[in-house]
Amino acid sequence: MKVEGREFNKRLCLSQIYISYIDQREDFPGAQFKEEDLAFIQSINHIVENTLIDYEVAMSQVSVQNFVIDIYVSLKRIKQGILLKASEDMVIGISRWTDSVVAVELAKRLQEELNIKIEDQEIVSLSIHLASKRIIRNFDESIHRIIMNFDVNQILNNMLEAMNSKWHIDFYQDEELKSQLLLHLLPLEVRSRYNVVLQNPLIDKIKQQNILAYHLAVIACHQLHDYHGNYLSDEEIGYIALYINFALLRKQISEKKNVLVMCAVGRGSSRTLAYQVKELYGKYINEIKVIDYIGLKKYDFENIDLVVSSIPIKYELPVPKIEVNYFLSDLDKRRLETSLNEQEIFSMEHYISRVLMHIDGKTKEEVVTHIIKQTLDDEEITTSIIENDQIGNYELENMTAILSCYTNQHPTQVIISVLPKPILWNMRKVQVIIIPIIGEPINSKIIDLYNELSYLAQNPLYLKRIIKKHTKEEIFKVFKEIEILREQ
Numbered sequence: 001m002k003v004e005g006r007e008f009n010k011r012l013c014l015s016q017i018y019i020s021y022i023d024q025r026e027d028f029p030g031a032q033f034k035e036e037d038l039a040f041i042q043s044i045n046h047i048v049e050n051t052l053i054d055y056e057v058a059m060s061q062v063s064v065q066n067f068v069i070d071i072y073v074s075l076k077r078i079k080q081g082i083l084l085k086a087s088e089d090m091v092i093g094i095s096r097w098t099d100s101v102v103a104v105e106l107a108k109r110l111q112e113e114l115n116i117k118i119e120d121q122e123i124v125s126l127s128i129h130l131a132s133k134r135i136i137r138n139f140d141e142s143i144h145r146i147i148m149n150f151d152v153n154q155i156l157n158n159m160l161e162a163m164n165s166k167w168h169i170d171f172y173q174d175e176e177l178k179s180q181l182l183l184h185l186l187p188l189e190v191r192s193r194y195n196v197v198l199q200n201p202l203i204d205k206i207k208q209q210n211i212l213a214y215h216l217a218v219i220a221c222h223q224l225h226d227y228h229g230n231y232l233s234d235e236e237i238g239y240i241a242l243y244i245n246f247a248l249l250r251k252q253i254s255e256k257k258n259v260l261v262m263c264a265v266g267r268g269s270s271r272t273l274a275y276q277v278k279e280l281y282g283k284y285i286n287e288i289k290v291i292d293y294i295g296l297k298k299y300d301f302e303n304i305d306l307v308v309s310s311i312p313i314k315y316e317l318p319v320p321k322i323e324v325n326y327f328l329s330d331l332d333k334r335r336l337e338t339s340l341n342e343q344e345i346f347s348m349e350h351y352i353s354r355v356l357m358h359i360d361g362k363t364k365e366e367v368v369t370h371i372i373k374q375t376l377d378d379e380e381i382t383t384s385i386i387e388n389d390q391i392g393n394y395e396l397e398n399m400t401a402i403l404s405c406y407t408n409q410h411p412t413q414v415i416i417s418v419l420p421k422p423i424l425w426n427m428r429k430v431q432v433i434i435i436p437i438i439g440e441p442i443n444s445k446i447i448d449l450y451n452e453l454s455y456l457a458q459n460p461l462y463l464k465r466i467i468k469k470h471t472k473e474e475i476f477k478v479f480k481e482i483e484i485l486r487e488q
Contacts (some may be wrong), residue, residue: 213245218392
């Protein structure tokens with residue numbers, strides 16, 4: 001076998017081979033290296049960490065490890081007499097980056113301690129790896145020198161617009177999400193431009209535990225082609241999904257209620273009553289405060305959604321109020337839950353519209369086409385699901401694939417198919433295909449739907465039961481057990 005290409009890309013390829021064998025649970029760099037190479041890598045790691053600390057460069061542990069392996073591969077190639085080639089314009093252009101200052105110092109230390117001569121073109125490589133892996137905390141002039149032809153604000157707007165138009169979920173007012181994505185997109189652009197891969201050891205867990213966030217990230221990244229016109233890897237999409245997941249959590253918190261509690265005896269009893277309410281219905285409450293009788297009359301109710309009182313309030317309030325006993329009765333508890341929880345109790349059984357057991361197909365395209373043809377008969381949804389899977393790679397562990405589509409043509413429903421035998425999806429075998437069709441705005445019920453799917457995807461025993469029993473009744477039984485466990 002002979003590999004042809006630019007030296008920079010060959011080194012990236014070699015780095016990925018080494019990195020793929022590193023177990024994050026073990027001490028870096030693991031046990032797969034020879035003793036001599038292990039000592040060499042540890043020396044590089046020591047120099048890199050000290051340099052990053054001295055120059056206050058922020059970088060995650062995974063990025064530092066990737067960076068160390070990149071340098072290890074580069075120094076081995078230099079020792080073999082295989083050098084990078086870089087044009088004079090490229091050397092001058094990248095030398096204007098702030099990262100090149102750190103790269104020059106890093107090269108100096110590597111050269112002095114390891115006795116390996118590092119030329120200017122190798123410093124260019126160090127600068128690229130630094131710029132692609134460091135964590136950017138704020139904008140400065142040096143960033144604009146790196147991304148002169150990259151309108152990061154327009155890219156961000158496109159991502160927000162894609163999620164809003166495809167899923168009808170509005171993140172335009174979430175300043176924290178916008179700020180995080182802006183800073184993340186800058187090193188991402190450098191990685192895309194120079195083909196640098198940033199490993200994401202959490203990608204499988206992100207796909208399983210943050211299903212909705214990952215599917216939204218796929219939509220957001222759909223038009224974010226890299227420097228060469230390729231779609232982003234699912235590992236890169238996974239990082240975007242983490243930011244979106246936090247944004248979804250913030251939306252959930254904003255939908256919870258702020259409660260004001262008053263008791264006749266005083267603040268001590270009010271706090272006790274507030275504690276009872278919080279313990280029983282904390283999942284519906286964002287913030288709970290206590291107030292005395294006189295304080296209630298002059299209270300600003302702007303951020304209060306409900307007043308809970310153990311004594312009658314004989315005058316009107318600008319928000320709903322509910323009177324309960326100090327020691328909550330069963331009737332009080334039911335009334336409180338009705339007031340705090342405006343959503344009906346979630347049950348997956350209400351959403352599973354079809355369970356198909358006799359779908360045949362040798363490829364994912366054939367299987368998805370058959371499933372949608374027999375249920376919704378909607379070619380647009382079929383095309384959308386297949387295209388999104390090409391970008392996001394929706395296969396999960398435990399022979400499962402969860403595919404989503406938002407539509408205003410069909411009600412919210414979940415379609416489940418269990419194939420007679422597993423097929424190769426992308427890189428893994430898949431036998432259980434779950435397709436949530438979302439036909440309403442993202443709300444607590446939709447969040448519950450995806451939480452239950454996530455719970456299922458992470459529990460191989462449930463999936464084995466579904467595959468083994470191969471019946472609609474067993475699927476309903478599994479989800480009923482999941483609902484009971486989640487309520488406990």
